[in-house]
Amino acid sequence: MRTILTKALNKWFGNVSTASNIEQAEQLRQQQHVDLIVLDINLPGRLGTEWEEAFNDPSKKSDVIFMTGYADLELAISALKLGAADFILKPFNLDQMLKAVSRCMDRRLSERMNIALAREVQQKHSKQIIGQCEATLQMLQLIQQLAPSKASVLIEGESGTGKELVARELHQFSQRKGPFVAINCGALAPELLESELFGHTAGAFTGANKSREGLFRVASGGTLFLDEIGEMPLTMQTTLLRVLEQRTVRPVGSEKEINVDVRVLAATNRSLEQEVEQGCFRQDLYYRLNVVKIDVPPLRERRDDLSDLVPYFTRQLAAEVGVAEPQWAHQDMLAMQAYSWPGNVRELRNMLERCILLKRTPADLLDDNGDFDTEQAKLTASRQNQDSASCFGYPSHWSLKKVEKSHIQQVVEHHDGNKSAASRDLGVARKTLERKYKDWLNGEDCDE
Template sequence: MSETFQNPTAMSVLVVDDESGMRSFLKKALARRFTLVEVAGSVEEAEQLRSRCHFDLLIVDISLPGRDGIEWHEALDLDTRRSDVIFMTGFADMDTAIRALRAGAADFILKPFRLEQMMQSVDRCIERRLLRRENLMLRREMAHSHPNTIIGNSANLMEVKEVIRRVAPTNSVVLIEGESGTGKELVARSLHQLSGRSGSFVAVNCGSIAPELLESELFGHVAGAFTGARGAREGLFSFANGGTIFLDEIGEMPLQMQTALLRVLEQRTIRPVGSEKELPVDVRVVAATNRELLAEVDAGRFRRDLYYRLNVLNITIPALRERPDDVVDLVHHFTRQLAAELGVREVAWSHEDLQVMQNYDWPGNIRELRNLVERCLLLGKPPAEYWRSQEANDAPAMAGGEGYPVEMALKEVERLHVLKVVEEQQGNKSAAARVLGVSRKTLDRKFKEWGLSE
């Protein structure tokens, strides 16, 4: 048995197969490897399960009722939390195998198969995923080993920098608020950098970990705490001991975990899953959210006492549209940075390009700006020309084939473009958000601003 399974980490798997016998067989077998095992008999059931939590591994039959398993996988979110996938089929041919591999399959197994064959494939997936997790943490630490720089000198951003400078040396909890893409993690890293704390900076996205696994991820577990926990494992709070833990998307944390977090903040101790012993920790907690937490409190989705415990020191990051004077500095910064990363020639944008970008509303904030600069560098198109070409491509369906009138306000062009993309995605806002390069929450906010129904 490999070292990986002597010291396992909490992982989850979803089996999608229309044969009940196969689902039961695999669920029982996989329980030895995974903390969470779910099964579904159709794509619709699988989508419902995926909407509730993330799965590290998908084991999917290609021949599913109503929809091809490969087509379904190709339509899944291609983000940093993408699941590994093993495809199964009883009707293999070369074309199907090629399709599966192009869809990113980790393996392709022909039915009927021996259990040992499936377990070997599963073990390889787990080992690769654990290695990716470790490498990702190392890369993040290396990437952020240099001083963190918050770009911009607008009045409201200077206020944020001053607050960071004043609160960084303290050990107090900090709550960072702001829209998606405004740079909340960068602020958290700056707080850690200026704090003088000797431990590591550990970032956790509370919305990307299955609720059933979050406690083990944060606090660790002892051997035998749950099925598959054959060895003890330290949690992320332990890794951050002496340093800072950044709890991003804190509004996504389940209520049960909110109770556990409140105890940690008050007692300065953690209790690994399955342990009766509390361990002291010296961790500075920085939390972030793009939700209105008070509204979440009123709705009963967030603990009031935890909110006030987190909101000791508050930093609100202004949206990019609220500090247009910083756009030019950010464009120059991203141009230099991305040109070096991509190995392309650094360009000097024209006054027209900079003016267009300053006048844009930036619903995706700094993340959207960076994506635009990267896209323009790769395509070799200045931003103004890129936007004109996009408008020309969309004009036949949106403006009667005549393009957008030159006197039309940029915000109206934005609205028409967004509505067209949503229409092309058959009303699927999540898919439209991926095409637009913004978050689903940003898209919902724009629809609310425009007075359109959800």
């Protein structure tokens, strides 16, 4: 039976393993990931229904197809209660088994796709504006104040500052029932941008085999975010102005205008006012978009937010990569405070991701970069000396014991677990470090 099934299933799957009893099967299950177990009930030693590890191990969950030639109703019910995906009576034809295996594997694949899609959606859409410095709090207050309005908002800021996050916050607090739809105006060719925004009819141009709704109609009842609006061609600016004034769109190739209920938010990393002066952007469209403007400050102007951003990104990236969350040392926080961050928050996230993947510290990577703000470094060091309670990396509400434990662990980790080297840096004996770790292992409370 094992030989026949192995030969048949090897045509479909790259890794098919067999065992003659539960003990051998459990060894295989511990050594590798198993998606599906085809399990006989009457086996030498333990019965298939007694293989508790296969059903109760949440870290190695597998689907199970039971097969037996001695089935009765009570046995079938007990197998299904264990969580069996299917139950097949012997003798069976091979096609019957292959169909059961196919159903299980299709369901398994569908679950993985759903998990992957949910993870992707979470990464892209569950973000929030992080930070507690005065500039960030003022911006958040302005967002909440402007959100209920239908007025257009112009969002200006350097690349990587999080302009789309600001737009998403405006949409979220607006309570508009329609979707949030974003488009990068600089990423599409001018001849495609009009069709993308306003739609087209079948046969409107070569390749237009069927009609298509534009993003203005897709975002009906919601918010349309025009990113990099400064990249929009002048001819398209004229059309956009007309749409904003009349609240109607005309698909390419159509003579009929369609009403739309859309709030338009626009963002740019340029100064549109200067673009207007240089004749690169229509003045009337600028005034139409700039009913209210939100300036997103660069990261170098809100360095205090690093104390919130760094742990947030570190926790998020470590979970994505599937590694333990690293604890950055005090000198890492100082190095990040002293850096000028020309790429803003996007650069910070990318740098932390490199640190986690390469198992290096932020201080090392930033030292390689060499783009430090010397005056900021002096200011940071001075502030650290003046107020030890607000040291970067340790919340002010932590107890002294908790700070001591965290600092010791960071230094030991910095030396790749070498406690002798760590004890030299800390200025204590190696035995003192060993005693500390022994106390923590025995459950000594560090939160008192």
